[in-house]
Amino acid sequence: MRWRHKDLLDLDNLSAQEIELVLQSALSMKEVLFRPIKKLPTLRGKSIALMFYENSTRTRTSFETAGKILGADVTNFSVAQSSVNKGESLLDTAKTLQAMNIDLVIIRHACSGASEFLAKQLKAGVINGGDGQHAHPTQALLDFFTMKDRWGEFKGKKVLIVGDILHSRVARSNALGLKKLGAEVVLIGPPTLLPPEMGYLGVRTSFDLDSELPGADAVMALRLQMERQQSGLFPSLREYNRLYGLTRERIARTGKDTIVLHPGPLNRGVEISSDLADSVQSVIEEQVTNGVAVRMALIYLLIGGTSNVMA
Amino acid sequence: MTKRIPKHKIMDADGIRRAITRISHEIVEKNKGTENLVLIGIRTRGVPLAERIQARILDFENVKLPLGLLDITLYRDDLSMIDVQPVIHETKVPFSIEGKTVILVDDVLYTGRTVRAALDALIDLGRPQKIQLAVLIDRGHRELPIRADYVGKNIPTSSREIISVCLSEIDNSEEVLLLE
Numbered sequence A: 001m002r003w004r005h006k007d008l009l010d011l012d013n014l015s016a017q018e019i020e021l022v023l024q025s026a027l028s029m030k031e032v033l034f035r036p037i038k039k040l041p042t043l044r045g046k047s048i049a050l051m052f053y054e055n056s057t058r059t060r061t062s063f064e065t066a067g068k069i070l071g072a073d074v075t076n077f078s079v080a081q082s083s084v085n086k087g088e089s090l091l092d093t094a095k096t097l098q099a100m101n102i103d104l105v106i107i108r109h110a111c112s113g114a115s116e117f118l119a120k121q122l123k124a125g126v127i128n129g130g131d132g133q134h135a136h137p138t139q140a141l142l143d144f145f146t147m148k149d150r151w152g153e154f155k156g157k158k159v160l161i162v163g164d165i166l167h168s169r170v171a172r173s174n175a176l177g178l179k180k181l182g183a184e185v186v187l188i189g190p191p192t193l194l195p196p197e198m199g200y201l202g203v204r205t206s207f208d209l210d211s212e213l214p215g216a217d218a219v220m221a222l223r224l225q226m227e228r229q230q231s232g233l234f235p236s237l238r239e240y241n242r243l244y245g246l247t248r249e250r251i252a253r254t255g256k257d258t259i260v261l262h263p264g265p266l267n268r269g270v271e272i273s274s275d276l277a278d279s280v281q282s283v284i285e286e287q288v289t290n291g292v293a294v295r296m297a298l299i300y301l302l303i304g305g306t307s308n309v310m311a
Numbered sequence B: 001m002t003k004r005i006p007k008h009k010i011m012d013a014d015g016i017r018r019a020i021t022r023i024s025h026e027i028v029e030k031n032k033g034t035e036n037l038v039l040i041g042i043r044t045r046g047v048p049l050a051e052r053i054q055a056r057i058l059d060f061e062n063v064k065l066p067l068g069l070l071d072i073t074l075y076r077d078d079l080s081m082i083d084v085q086p087v088i089h090e091t092k093v094p095f096s097i098e099g100k101t102v103i104l105v106d107d108v109l110y111t112g113r114t115v116r117a118a119l120d121a122l123i124d125l126g127r128p129q130k131i132q133l134a135v136l137i138d139r140g141h142r143e144l145p146i147r148a149d150y151v152g153k154n155i156p157t158s159s160r161e162i163i164s165v166c167l168s169e170i171d172n173s174e175e176v177l178l179l180e
Helices: A016-033 A058-069 A090-099 A114-121 A137-151 A169-181 A196-201 A237-244 A248-252 A284-303 B013-030 B046-061 B113-125
Strands: A047-052 A073-078 A104-109 A125-131 A158-162 A184-188 A204-206 A218-221 A259-261 B006-011 B037-042 B067-070 B101-109 B130-138 B150-154 B162-166 B175-179
Touching (some): A016 A137, A016 A169, A047 A058, A047 A090, A058 A125, A058 A284, A090 A104, A104 A284, A114 A125, A125 A137, A137 A169, A169 A184, A169 A196, B013 B046, B013 B130, B037 B046, B046 B067, B046 B130, B067 B113, B101 B162, B113 B130, B130 B162
Parallel strands (some): A158 A184, A184 A204, B037 B067, B101 B130
Antiparallel strands (some): B006 B175, B162 B175
């Protein structure tokens, strides 16, 4: 199995074997995280630029940690203090980075397609750290790693993704990848946040969480963005919580040793109850640790050799 | 890769078995027993060799030495020179190597660069008292000041030739071949 991509923008052009290669490489990287000396010489002399045009704590810190453990130099391009505030375009900013011979650019942007635009312009590799409502491939891959760690394989597993499906890049990337890996995925949310067009992903959708719970191996809660209520997409947080909020009682109805995932940050008491988030079934902290390992694997695969673009 | 023609067989199954047995005795003799010894096999073929040494020493000393597996990919010095990076495998050293005598095991000693990478990888895991090197074949052509403490067989080779070590655990055959 060879890795032959310059960029990681979405999971739609990765095969199931390529996803498995990332997960296998991440397993080796995870071992490094538990060493007393968490530092490798692998990417000495390589440089990574983080361009985060949207707020982020865990994704940005996770990429930064991953790059540093691998020995690369990581530059944190902080939008608030940059020329973006002077009106510099995304392309000009990227060209500036290119002129500094950066090897890999990691970008998060509110516009869907921003990372693809950048990837076409730059010789450097590009990782999509989340673009608009489109994709968040590294989050999905760390979710897969966390599930595989528990299950060993995806065949025959049932995964529920619950919440604001309409606006969620996490849901989209997860549904795409899990389908390729052979798991059954059900997208669940209120009708206003789960339009029928979501069927294009080729997975089942449902408005009724309680009827889908029996037999679920994993339930993933999505963060409910508070501004969605102000725009009238659901009447009240209390109603949302009553119908779609994950609680210990609800999860008990799966009749299985179900794991509970959440991409963070949590709205405790809205999409997930506080006691469930801190219970043994919750793998939310593991997701964070695994995120570093998965991102190390991706950075290694993208810039570990001289080039990945096959002649 | 172009197909290589086997030139001749350097060792058969019995030859490999005798070499492993002798190396196992030498390890115990040189270290005056088994105290403080740990075995670490370099992936891929150093691992079954280390397992065999572990089994031999268990036979005649009745001591089972701790065994670890080392993947050196992340420590290679040629990553920036090869096009598609090799797949990394897991390093598994489930014990502390602090203050231990580590016997590093590999199949072939050639340029010495794999061993150099393994030494770096080991030192990132802790500070061993000593590191000794055991190899099944030493074929010369060193590019670094590295030597083995225990050698199954020295084979003078030309750099055009290839040594192929086949072990039953991995390859379904048990022999050492010289290919050209």
